[in-house]
Amino acid sequence: TKADVIPAFPGGDAAMFTYLQNNMKYPAEAKTNKVEGKVYVSFTIGRDGTVKNVTLLRGIGSGCDEAAIQVIGSMPKWTPGTYQGRPVAVQYNLPIQFSLGEQKQK
Numbered sequence: 001t002k003a004d005v006i007p008a009f010p011g012g013d014a015a016m017f018t019y020l021q022n023n024m025k026y027p028a029e030a031k032t033n034k035v036e037g038k039v040y041v042s043f044t045i046g047r048d049g050t051v052k053n054v055t056l057l058r059g060i061g062s063g064c065d066e067a068a069i070q071v072i073g074s075m076p077k078w079t080p081g082t083y084q085g086r087p088v089a090v091q092y093n094l095p096i097q098f099s100l101g102e103q104k105q106k
Contacts (some may be wrong), residue, residue, distance in 0.1 A: 003081035003090050007045035010076055020096065024071050027063025030098065035060055038095045039068040047087040049077035057093060068096045 009016035029035075040057035054073045059065035072094070081090040 003083050003088055004085075005082045007049070007081040007090050007092075008079040010078065016075075019075065020071060023074065024096070025067055026098065026100075027067050030060075030062035030064050031100065033062050034100060035062040035064060036099050037064075038097050039064050040093060040095050041068050041072050042091065042093050043072050044089050044091050045078045045080060046089050047080055049080045051075045051078070052089075060098065064098045067098075071096075 009019070037060040039059050041054060042057050043054040044052045046052050051073060054069050056065050056069060059068075080087040082088060
């Protein structure tokens with residue numbers, strides 16, 4: 001859907017990346033098998049700001065795909081996008097990076 005104003009995660013993009021980093025669980029199978037890479041997820045921000053229709057576009061396996069879908073699906077409500085002053089649903093595609101280097105610091 002077209003939007004004059006795109007949806008916004010509470011606190012902006014930096015807050016979204018912090019949310020993902022703090023809530024992403026690196027799967028044990030992926031750690032054991034040293035699986036790293038990007039998982040691409042598609043989702044819709046509804047007219048009410050809820051995250052809906054989370055689907056996998058491209059995965060890397062070993063539990064990473066499911067972890068990405070879970071963390072996106074559990075996001076808080078966004079400020080919805082608008083078109084001509086009315087709330088509209090907007091589809092997003094988002095890459096989520098799985099990297100063991102970052103996880104070792106936690």
